[in-house]
Amino acid sequence: MKIEMAKPEDRQGILAVTANIDIFTDEEKDTVRELWDDGDYDFLVAHHNGQVIGYTCFGERALTEGSYDLYWIAVDPSARRLGAGKALMRATESEVKKRSGRLIIVETSGMEKYESTRAFYLGVGYQQEAVIRDFYKPGDDLVIYTVHL
16 A cells, blocks of 8 residues: 555546545535645545555644644545555654644544544544534534644
């Protein structure tokens, strides 16, 4: 597996990974496409056998000193258990450190279908910082995780 900054030719692979993840809504899938096409966001990709199998999207949080948001992490369901998720998180942390980053913030849904996502963040060393009840919609909390680098 190789992890590197995404190149223009990785766009289709990123969108294909996104399309294969059932818990993402159509609106969320469209958002990933918009973030890529906007060009103001950084993407790291994981390649395996020449294919994009996962990615992260991250960027510096405005009006902060060294705080970064992890907007997305996604691994194709067919490639799970290869360690790509953890490898992408570590590579993202390394890239943020290179940029003098000191904090990564991750936001996710509190819905049951995101339980494995929340467990993943805890498993790679992030701490739950806050829960904002009914943030996205009634019954869908915002759960915030952080890691200090």
